[in-house]
Amino acid sequence: MAARVTTRSEHKAGGILLALPALLWLGLFFLLPLIIVLIISLMSRGSGGSAVLPFTFDQYTRVFDTFWIVLQRSILVALLTTAICLVAGYPLAYFITRRKTAFGRQFALFLVILPFWTNFLIRTYAWRVILGREGLVNNALLNAGLITEPLTLLNTEFAVVLGLVYGFLPFMVLPIYASLSRFDHRYIEAANDLGANDVTSFWRIMLPLTMPGVIAGCILVFIPAIGTFVTSDLLGGTRGLMIGNLIQNQYSGNGNMPLGAALSVVMMMVVVVALLFYARFGEEKK
């Protein structure tokens, strides 16, 4: 009994020592910077874009006033990306789970994951090659005589959504696949026997039972999409400017650090709302 107690307290002391370096690192270089951003977002702009006193809500007023259009566009683009990924990803995940052999399933899944493992920049660059003014699509259409002037495909919101869907589709497929592979397809047969048609049995049986995967997938796509910086910078131009690019602009040239901080805080708030939604609806019900 006594020996047991000593081990416990030893474990506790040892446990704290083991956790301490990582906690210090995260506290100092992750949490503290976030708190600093929160404070700076409430300060005024000084010379050269630095943050000075007094405290003010001016930055937030500007975010929801001058930059409301960008914020709105970011949220809309992220939602649209999530919706397209869902509509394309669910049938794809279903297709993968319905392969007959284990090898077939693994191979079909592998084909989704492999492009995803390649460098994100390269995958985004590929779309510049395809959509550019002298890109593949324009050249093909010009050669075929279907158009006389090159189309503006690059540097549009369309290109941003396309790039985001391309980048994050696997994030949607994987959790839905996980949910679908636990789904017992005999439920569908039972529903059909009881007179439900395919649409009904999908809406009433399959979708509700795979909802945790759907919600996890939506969160996993929405969060990086709202935080996009690279995709919108390379494919969006000024017409596809997102909140991430706006934040970056505040740190280069004649920037505005408090405004950049306020934009970051607002972006984090959107992410927190998404996470709360997930915590409320996304967890598997036991």
Next chain:
Amino acid sequence: MGNSVITRSAVDSAAIAGVENVRFGMVVRSVGKAGLLATPLTAYFFLWAPILLLVLFSFNDSRAVDMWRGFTLRWYTNIFSGVMGTEARFSTELMMQALSNTLLVGLVSTLIATTLGTMIALSLARSNLPGKRIIDGLMFLPVVIPEITQGVSLAIFFKIVFDFLDSSTGMRAAPGFGTIIIGHVAFNISYVAIVVRARLANMNPRLEEAANDLGANTWQTFRRITLPLIMPGIVAGGLLALTLSMDDLVITFFNAGVGTTTLPMFVYGLIKTAVTPEVNALSTLMLVFSTIVVGVSLMLQNRYTERPYTRQ
């Protein structure tokens, strides 16, 4: 009388509606079947076509992304003998410098993140820390907070610290390898800890108890029992950390200094300014490289996946 007429027509229309329903159901079914096949095939095409096109055009003997005009390797040789973009800063020499910077940052940050991540994973799995739930939450934050927020907040933090050092002690510090590595470790600790914890959760704790009962002290138990059993998790976590570090653009972008350009930063600058066949060739080389890395890590994981001692 009137009553029965109404009933009659109601029954008729119900029957007609029933037939219509069945017909509608069949239409839905055939459209659905076609859609269920067409959507995945389109999705696969969508996922693969851009990458394959890039590879194809890296061998095409034409500067324009146009027709196939014959096979050439000259874009590849161009990469290693001069300038690949439209500007002088995209020279072979600077690319090699960026590559070695990336490797340096990747190896150092992976080593630190793997050590710290494994330690906190052990601590969370094996002891009753006070505030464990809060720590769990904190560990997940770097995975879900957008990269740009992490990059920007860290850059502001370093600016404040450096300004303070300068004004109080006159010490001049500037962003560079140190700041990049600190940032990479900060997000990689979480990834390593999550992977190692998953492995620890699969391990049978009785094995450690048995070693204790047989007289092994805490260190011996760890060294001889726990460590070998969680090694696959540590290796997988380390490989993940290395990949994430070597691919990271955003956090590096905000925290790099003069002369510490990494390969993703180099490539980013390049593809932002130019679409040239040389860039296609460089992209193809990077694709081949990441495919090899993924292949090797899958092989390593497969070799370690037999789990004779895991909890049933």
